[in-house]
Amino acid sequence: MAPKVLISDELSDAAVQIFRDRGIDVDFQPKLGKDKDKLAEIIGNYDGLAIRSATKVTAALLEKATNLKVVGRAGIGVDNVDREAASKKGVIVMNTPFGNMITTAEHAIAMMFAVARQIPEASASTHAGKWEKSKFMGVELTAKTLGVIGAGNIGGIVCDRAKGLKMKVIAYDPFLSDEKAEKMGVEKVELEELLKRADFITLHVPLTDSTRNILSREALAKTKPGVRIINCARGGLVDEEALAEMLKSGHVAGAAFDVFSVEPATENPLFNLPNVVCTPHLGASTSEAQENVALQVAEQMANYLLDGAVENALNMPSMTADEAKVMGPWVKLAEYLGAFIGQMTDEPIKAINITYDGTASGMNLKALDCAVVAGIMSRANPDVNMVSAPVIAKERGIQISTTTQDKSGVFDGYIKVTVVTDLRERSIAGTCFSDGKPRFIQIKGITIDAEVGRHMLYTTNKDVPGIIGTLGTLLGKHKANVANFTLGRSQAGGEAIAIAYLDEPLGAAVVADLEATGLFQQVKPLEFSIR
Template sequence: MAPKVLISDKLSEAAVQIFRDRGIDVDFQPDLGKDKDKLAAIIGDYDGLAIRSATKVTQKILDNATNLKVIARAGIGTDNIDKDAASQKGVIVMNTPFGNMITTAEHAIAMMFAVARQIPEASASTHAGKWEKSKFMGVELTNKTLGVIGAGNIGGIVCDRARGLKMKVVAYDPFLSQEKADKIGVEKVELDELLARADFITLHVPLTDQTRNILSKENLEKTKKGVRIINCARGGLVDEAALAELLTSGHVAGAAFDVFSEEPAKTNPLFGLPNVVCTPHLGAATSEAQENVALQVAEQMSNYLLDGAVENALNMPSMTAEEARVMGPWVALSGHLGGFIGQMTDEPIQAINILYDGVASEMNLAALNCSVVAGIMKKLNPDVNMVSAPVVARERGIQISTTNQDKSGTFDGYIKVTVVTSKRERSVAGTVFSDGKPRFIQIKGINIDAEVGAHMLYTTNEDVPGIIGTLGHILGDMGVNIANFTLGRSAAGGEAIALLYVDEPVPAAARAALAETEFFNQIKPLQFDVA
């Protein structure tokens, strides 16, 4: 059955056609996002939701989204999506960070020119027939110092354009390496130095707990007298009331804002002040950008719903379509390893340690980690998936660590999962054979070779004669057919294990009969999601 996608905001017809061409059932209702009650009533029918800024994806919407797998925002900002609730629900949240990068960067440059040369005021004056040529004395950008707060995708483009304008560029970004700073031709500085040196300051960071009010009253007062401030990133990055005071006092010479702490902005401390340029969140408002993000969101959603590729996700590691194809068996294996160890562990888990060896260590480990954790957490919640599992683990205070190493044994690669509780450590390892089928290769340090089946039975015992016969006889009498039977032991006469792949769940009566023999120390039925 074809996946179903709802588009609840205005999106390019070309994007709608992409869904259709990919074989996805698309429902285009561009005004639905404004009706939250109607959206909540029908969202349960859809696998994907494509939105812009008008649709608010709230907890209520997500509570009704019984089939939803992915929400994709045509644009960068996802403030209109409850990402925590989406993660709890196991829904991937994507955005399209690259489709409007150039447009937003160009708008910041345009706003910088506008405030430097007082273009909006001069235009209004000239339209009024005043011809006040001497009133509008501007400043050049050449040889001025531009302070860029946030030198990521958009900030990096602004740096490049500013250097083309012969500006000196200093950048504050905790994630900017010296190598990257050298490559884009900027001087990497701390925030206080940027504030003291910059003639113009432009912001290009998301709104987070760390960046909220990054230009607070205290920091604004550290700026160079005559500075001009541009914000085309997110409202809330600047203390607008404090900025208004400094504009009025003359400490700040001008400001250009495209975004505001409250939008739509009907009133704001900056409105009406001289030499303040304001636009209504136009950073991405070009025909090229609108088309780009619409096409990008359609491709990303289609790739995920059809091929399992995860691109530009905010709450899950990204995985390309090619990675999804190559890693598919390894993702399945990691989920099975987690599933095994999760079903075997009854006490609270304190830590999960994951070892990747050989070819497995060269893969997208973040995605494999999520699959392992999802397998473990399914015992607590059967609906958990690769998106929600890390959230569930974090809420329970479970520490997750990863180790990778070069090929160290018989197999080209393998994954070993160990969980730590207050009572014990328990481990299981597996690999993927050339046939693409996951195998368990070690349990409790005992080597085995077991194919993974939907229904399995795990037993432990002392290594004595008669175990195989006992298992076969009792399960046969109970009508349980054995598809695969694997044995392993630590040493002759030592601890032994058996892992059976059976055609149907082992009934309680069969487990009771096995227990009555007193051969077995442990008898555990297991279930796995096998495609």
């Protein structure tokens, strides 16, 4: 059955057509996002939800979204999506961070020009029939110091454009390396120094706990007298009341804001102040940008729903379509390894240690980590997936560590998973053969070669004669057909294990008969979900 996608905000016809061309059943209702009750009523019918800013994806809505797998936001900001609730529900949240980068950066530059030359006020005055030439004395941008807070995608473009305007660019960004700063041709500084030196300050960071009010009252007090501040990033980055006071006092010479702490902004401390330029969140509002992000979100959602590719996800490691094709068997193997060890472990897990060997060590390890954890958590919660599993593990205080190493055995690559509890450590390793089928290759340090199936039986025993015969006889007695059977032992007469791949689930009566023989230390039916 084809995946179903609901588009509840305005998207271009070309974006809608992308879904249709990819064979996805798309329901285009561009006004629905404003009707939260109607949206909640029908959301359970869809695998994907494509939105802009009008639709609010709340925890309450997600509770109704029983089939939802992905939310795609055409644009950068996802303030209208409860990402924590989405992660717990296993719903991927994607945005389109690159479609409107140039548009937003250009708007910031335009706002900087506007506030430097008081263009909006001068225009309004001239339209009113006044000729107040001497009133609107501006400043040049050339040779001025621009302080850029956040030198990522959009901030980087602003830096580049500002250099073209012959400005001195300094940047504060905790993630900006010295090498990257040198390549960009900007001076990397701490925030305190930026505040002291900048003639203009422009913000280009997301709104997070660490960036909220980054230009607080205290920070604004440290700025250079006569500074001009531009915010085309996110409302809430600047203490607007404190800024309004400093504009009135003259310490801040001007401000240009496209975003506000409360939107739609019908009133704000910055409104109606001299030399304050305000626009209604127009940063991404060009025809080119709106089309770009709409097409991008449609492609990303289609790639995920059809091929498993994860692009620009905010709550899961990204994995390209090419990676998804190559890694598909390894992701499945990682889930199987986790599912095996999760079903074998009854006591609370303290830590999960994952080793990637050979070819596996060069893959997208964050995605594989998520798959392992999803497999382990699936026993406690069958609805868990690669998105929600790490959240659940974190909530339970489970420590996750990974190790990579060069090829160390007969296999080109393998994954080994070890869980640690208060009572024991338990491990399993597996690999993928050229046929793409996952294999278990080691359990409890014992070498095996077991093909993985949906229904399996795992037993442990002492290496003594008669085990194979007893297993075969009792499984045959209960008409349990064996598709594949594997044995392994630590040494002659030592510990031994057996894994049978069965056509049907194993009934309780078979388990009881096997346990009654007294030959087996452990008899464990296993179930693996194959997606």
